Amino acid sequence: xxxxxxxxxxxxxxxxxxxxxxxxxxxxxxxxxxxxxxxxxxxxxxxxxxxxxxxxxxxxxxxxxxxxxxxxxxxxxxxxxxxxxxxxxxxxxxxxxxxxxxxxxxxxxxxxxxxxxxxxxxxxxxxxxxxxxxxxxxxxxxxxxxxxxxxxxxxxxxxxxxxxxxxxxx
Amino acid sequence: xxxxxxxxxxxxxxxxxxxxxxxxxxxxxxxxxxxxxxxxxxxxxxxxxxxxxxxxxxxxxxxxxxxxxxxxxxxxxxxxxxxxxxxxxxxxxxxxxxxxxxxxxxxxxxxxxxxxxxxxxxxxxxxxxxxxxxxxxxxxxxxxxxxxxxxxxxxxxxxxxxxxxxxxxxxxxxxxxxxxxxxxxxxxxxxxxxxxxxxxxxxxxxxxxxxxxxxxxxxxxxxxxxxxxxxxxxxxxxxxxxxxxxxxxxxxxxxxxxxxxxxxxxxxxxxxxxxxxxxxxxxxxxxxxxxxxxxxxxxxxxxxxxxxxxxxxxxxxxxxxxxxxxxxxxxxxxxxxxxxxxxxxxxxxxxxxxxxxxxxxxxxxxxxxxxxxxxxxxxxxxxxxxxxxxxxxxxxxxxxxxxxxxxxxxxxxxxxxxxxxxxxxxxxxxxxxxxxxxxxxxxxxxxxxxxxxxxxxxxxxxxxxxxxxxxxxxxxxxxxxxxxxxxxxxxxxxxxxxxxxxxxxxxxxxxxxxxxxxxxxxxxxxxxxxxxxxxxxxxxxxxxxxxxxxxxxxxxxxxxxxxxxxxxxxx
Numbered sequence: 001x002x003x004x005x006x007x008x009x010x011x012x013x014x015x016x017x018x019x020x021x022x023x024x025x026x027x028x029x030x031x032x033x034x035x036x037x038x039x040x041x042x043x044x045x046x047x048x049x050x051x052x053x054x055x056x057x058x059x060x061x062x063x064x065x066x067x068x069x070x071x072x073x074x075x076x077x078x079x080x081x082x083x084x085x086x087x088x089x090x091x092x093x094x095x096x097x098x099x100x101x102x103x104x105x106x107x108x109x110x111x112x113x114x115x116x117x118x119x120x121x122x123x124x125x126x127x128x129x130x131x132x133x134x135x136x137x138x139x140x141x142x143x144x145x146x147x148x149x150x151x152x153x154x155x156x157x158x159x160x161x162x163x164x165x166x167x168x169x170x
Numbered sequence: 171x172x173x174x175x176x177x178x179x180x181x182x183x184x185x186x187x188x189x190x191x192x193x194x195x196x197x198x199x200x201x202x203x204x205x206x207x208x209x210x211x212x213x214x215x216x217x218x219x220x221x222x223x224x225x226x227x228x229x230x231x232x233x234x235x236x237x238x239x240x241x242x243x244x245x246x247x248x249x250x251x252x253x254x255x256x257x258x259x260x261x262x263x264x265x266x267x268x269x270x271x272x273x274x275x276x277x278x279x280x281x282x283x284x285x286x287x288x289x290x291x292x293x294x295x296x297x298x299x300x301x302x303x304x305x306x307x308x309x310x311x312x313x314x315x316x317x318x319x320x321x322x323x324x325x326x327x328x329x330x331x332x333x334x335x336x337x338x339x340x341x342x343x344x345x346x347x348x349x350x351x352x353x354x355x356x357x358x359x360x361x362x363x364x365x366x367x368x369x370x371x372x373x374x375x376x377x378x379x380x381x382x383x384x385x386x387x388x389x390x391x392x393x394x395x396x397x398x399x400x401x402x403x404x405x406x407x408x409x410x411x412x413x414x415x416x417x418x419x420x421x422x423x424x425x426x427x428x429x430x431x432x433x434x435x436x437x438x439x440x441x442x443x444x445x446x447x448x449x450x451x452x453x454x455x456x457x458x459x460x461x462x463x464x465x466x467x468x469x470x471x472x473x474x475x476x477x478x479x480x481x482x483x484x485x486x487x488x489x490x491x492x493x494x495x496x497x498x499x500x501x502x503x504x505x506x507x508x509x510x511x512x513x514x515x516x517x518x519x520x521x522x523x524x525x526x527x528x529x530x531x532x533x534x535x536x537x538x539x540x541x542x543x544x545x546x547x548x549x550x551x552x553x554x555x556x557x558x559x560x561x562x563x564x565x566x567x568x569x570x571x572x573x574x575x576x577x578x579x580x581x582x583x584x585x586x587x588x589x590x591x592x593x594x595x596x597x598x599x600x601x602x603x604x605x606x607x608x609x610x611x612x613x614x615x616x617x618x619x620x621x622x623x624x625x626x627x628x629x630x631x632x633x634x635x636x637x638x639x640x641x642x643x644x645x646x647x648x649x650x651x652x653x654x655x656x657x658x659x660x661x662x663x664x665x666x667x668x669x670x671x672x673x674x675x676x677x678x679x680x681x682x683x684x685x686x687x688x689x690x691x692x693x694x695x696x697x698x699x700x701x702x703x704x705x706x707x708x709x710x711x712x713x714x715x716x717x718x719x720x721x722x723x724x725x726x727x728x729x730x731x732x733x734x735x736x737x738x739x740x741x
Contacts, residue, residue: 004434005354038366042335042358053435058336058358074365078334080434106601108574111731159302166434 003046003054003144006166007078011100012085013093016065017086017118020149021085022061025159035151039063040075055163073107080166083158088129088146090118097136115144115156121151325386326401327446328357329421329439331432333612335361336433338396338439341446360388360399363676391418395429395612418730419554422446430612509540513586517556524549528556562586563605565614570611582623584605633666637674637740641730642700646683649695651703659703668709675739676700677717687722694717699738 010018010161017043026043044058055068063074082104086093094117101113117133124130137144143165145158188465212218235242258265265337307428312734329339337357351466369380381388381658392399398418409728421442422429467699509515509532519532544551559565566584573581573595582595593610597603640662642655651659678697680689697716705711721733730737 002436002440005334005436006434007334007336007358040362040364042355042362044352044358055434056354058334058354059360060335060358065341070363072369074369076361077365078331078336080334106604109577119576 002052003056003057004167005058006163007033007058007060008083008162008166009062009076009079009104011062011081011082012064012116012131013087013090013100014088014097016064016085016093017149018061018064018085018119021083021116021118021147021155021158022059024149024152024155026059028069039072047160048058049154049167053098055080055167057163073103076104078109079104079108079111081107081162083114084164085116085147086133087117087119088127088133089119089122090149091129091132094129094136098140099156101140105121112162112166113142114162115140115142116154116157117144117146118149120153121148125140184508206569214529234294259539267552273413284645293370295540308453324400324402324450326353328353328360328399328401329396329442329446330357330361330399331396331429332361332392334432334434336434336436338429338436339446341440341443341450358400363502366392389414391415393418393422393429395422395426395432417445442712478522498547502544502549505540505543505547509536511560512536516591525552526550527552530555531557531559534558559591560614565591568614569610572606572613576606578602578606585622588660592622593621594622594624596624598626602624620658627670629666630670633662633668633670636662636665637671637738639729641737642731643732644734645734647692649678649692651699651700656703658698663703665706666706668707671709671740673713673741674704674709674713675715675717677719677739678702679719679721679733679735679737681733682723689720690718694718696736 003044010022012018022043026045028066040063041059041061045059047055047057049055060075060079082101084097084100084104086097088094097115099122104111104113115133115137117130117137120130133144143161145154145161147154147158176378199206212222231242247326323344326342327340328337330336331338335358337354340353340357342353363381364378378392379392380392387400387402389400389402389410391400391411396418398414398421400414424684425439425442506519510517512532515530515532515536517528517532520527520529526544528541528551537553537556541551541553550696562584569584570581573579580595582593582597585592585594593607597606602625603621603625606623613726640658642651642659644650644655646650676697678693678695678700680693680696682689694716697718701714704714721727727733728737
C-alpha cells in the first residue's frame with residue numbers, strides 16, 4: 001500500500017538548527033550544498049501511525065534568513081504543513097516566529113503548523129528564552145516542543161505531531 | 171762588491187736578451203689570456219652564451235633527430251609536456267586566443283565526421299535488422315530494432331505533482347534500483363530547482379524545461395497539474411518532444427480529477443506506472459515508424475503513383491465542382507466571428523488546408539454548435555485544446571470559494587465581458603493577486619482568464635473618498651482660497667499620494683448673483699486656483715479635468731451647504 005505523501009517545510013531564522021533537526025530524524029538526505037546553492041534541500045521520512053496508511057513526509061529544509069520575508073514564497077507552495085523552528089537561546093529568533101508564520105500562511109492558509117524551540121540543551125528551565133517561547137506558542141495557539149538536535153529530545157515527537165495534524169486536520 | 175758589478179751587468183743583459191727573444195711568446199700568451207677571459211665571460215653571461223650557441227643548436231637538434239628520432243622524442247617528451255602544462259596554467263587566455271581559430275574548425279570537422287559516421291551506422295544497422303526480419307518472414311520487432319539503432323534512451327520517467335513536488339508515479343529501466351537516488355527525493359529536489367530558477371531568473375510563468383548533466387538530459391514536459399521529467403541519455407530528436415507532450419496530455423485527460431484533487435494519496439495513479447514503463451520501451455516507436463515509412467514508400471512506389479493519379483483526379487473534380495474557395499473562406503470567417511463574439515468564448519483558429527486547430531475555450535453548448543457547424547462545412551477540426559467552459563454561475567461559485575479560501579474580504583468577482591472572463595476586485599497585495607488567479611485557474615480548470623485584480627491601497631481609498639465628499643468654499647465674487655479652505659485642501663492631500671489619483675474632475679461652482687459670463691469666468695478661476703495646488707503637489711495635469719457649474723437661484727446647492735465652491739469627482 002503506497003503511503004500518503006505530504007510536503008512540509010522547515011522554517012526559521014538562520015542558525016536555529018533546522019538542518020540539525022532533520023539530520024537527527026530523517027532517512028534520506030541530499031548534500032548540504034543544495035541548501036547554499038538554491039536555498040532549499042529536500043529530505044524524506046516515513047511515519048507509520050498506529051492506524052491507517054503510512055505517511056511519507058517530504059521535508060523541505062528552507063534556508064533561513066535573519067530577515068523574515070526574504071525567503072522565496074515559491075518554496076512554500078503546496079506544503080501541507082510546516083515546522084517553525086527557533087533557537088531558545090536567541091530571543092530574536094523567537095520574536096521572528098510570528099513573521100515567519102505570517103509569510104508561510106499567506107501561501108498556505110490551511111496548513112498545519114508546529115513550533116520547535118530548539119537547543120533546549122543550552123538553556124536552563126527558567127531561561128527567559130524558554131519562557132518567551134512558551135508564551136509566543138500559546139499566543140499563537142500552536143502545538144510546541146522544546147527540542148534538542150544534540151540529544152534528540154522531542155525531535156521525533158515534534159515531527160510526528162505535525163504529521164498527525166496533516167492527516168487529521170482539525 | 172766588485173765581483174758583483176759584472177754579475178749585475180750580465181743579469182741586465184740577460185733580461186734584455188730574454189725580452190728580445192720571448193717578446194712574441196709573451197704577446198701571444200697575453201692574447202690567449204684575453205681570449206680565455208672572454209670565453210669565461212661568455213659562459214657566465216647566459217644571453218651571450220645563447221647568442222653563441224644559437225646558430226648551431228638548431229643544426230645540432232636537426233642532426234640528432236635525423237640520426238635517432240625515437241630517442242629524441244623520449245628525451246624531449248617529459249620536458250615538453252611540463253613546459254606545455256606550465257604555459258597553459260600560467261596563460262590560459264593567451265593559449266585559448268592562440269588556439270581559437272584552429273579549435274573551432276577542428277571541432278566542427280570532428281562533429282561533422284562523427285555525425286556522418288553515426289548516421290551511416292544507424293542506416294546500416296536499420297537495413298541489416300529489417301532485412302533479417304523480412305528474411306525470416308517474422309513481424310519486425312520495432313522496439314528491439316530501435317534499441318539497437320537509436321543514439322539515446324530514456325532511463326527514468328517521473329510524474330510529479332506540480333504544486334507540491336510530490337512524486338505521483340515513476341518508472342525506471344535501472345537494473346539496480348538500490349544504486350539510484352530515492353525517486354521521491356529526486357522529484358522534490360527537481361521541483362525545488364524549478365522553483366529556484368523561476369525565482370532567480372524572474373521567469374514568471376515560464377519554467378525550466380531542460381537540465382543537462384554530462385551525458386544525461388532531464389527533459390521536462392509540463393502539464394496543468396503535474397509535469398513529466400524524462401531522464402534521457404544521449405540526445406533525443408525533435409519527435410521526442412511531440413511524443414512526450416502527447417503522453418502528458420493523455421495522462422491529464424485520464425487523471426484530470428485525481429490530479430486536481432490530489433492531497434497526497436498516490437493510489438489512484440498506480441496504473442500510470444505501467445504506462446510509463448511501457449513508454450520507456452515504446453517511446454521510440456513513432457520515430458521508428460517514420461524510418462519504416464520511408465522504406466515502405468520506396469518499396470511501394472507503384473502503388474503510390476496510382477494513388478497520386480487518383481488524388482489528382484479528385485483534385486480536378488474538387489477544383490471544378492466545389493464551391494468557390496473565396497466564398498468558403500468568407501463562410502468560415504462568418505461562422506468563427508459569430509462564435510468569437512459570444513460571452514465566455516475566447517479562442518484562436520489555425521488553418522492548414524482543410525484542417526482547423528482550435529485553441530481556447532467556450533461554453534459547452536457554443537462549443538458543440540461551433541464544432542458541428544465547422545464539420546458540416548467540410549472542415550476537419552482538431553479541438554483538443556479547445557476546452558469547455560463551465561457555466562458562469564459555476565465559475566462565480568468557484569470565485570467565491572477562492573475568496574473564502576484566501577480570506578479575501580470583500581470577495582473578488584468574475585465578469586464575463588465581450589467574450590472574455592475577468593477576475594476583478596481588490597486584494598491586499600501582489601502575492602494575493604497572483605495566488606487568487608492561480609487558485610481560480612486551478613479550481614476552474616480554465617485555460618485562459620484575465621487577471622484584473624487590483625492591489626488595494628487603503629491610503630488611496632481614503633484620499634479618493636475624502637475628495638469626493640468634501641468641497642472648498644470661497645467668499646462671494648472671489649477665486650482666492652481662503653486660509654481655511656487651503657488648510658482643508660492640504661489636509662486632504664496629506665491623506666495619500668496624489669499620484670494614486672487616476673482621474674480628477676475639479677468643478678468650479680458659482681451662484682447666479684451677477685452677470686452669467688462673469689460667473690462662468692469666476693467658476694473657472696476657482697477651479698484653476700485649486701488645480702494649481704494639485705499640480706504643485708505633483709499630480710499629472712493630464713489626469714485633471716476642469717468643469718464649471720453655475721447654480722441658478724432656484725437650484726439647490728446639492729450635498730454641500732454653499733454654491734460658491736469647488737468640489738471634486740476623483741477616481
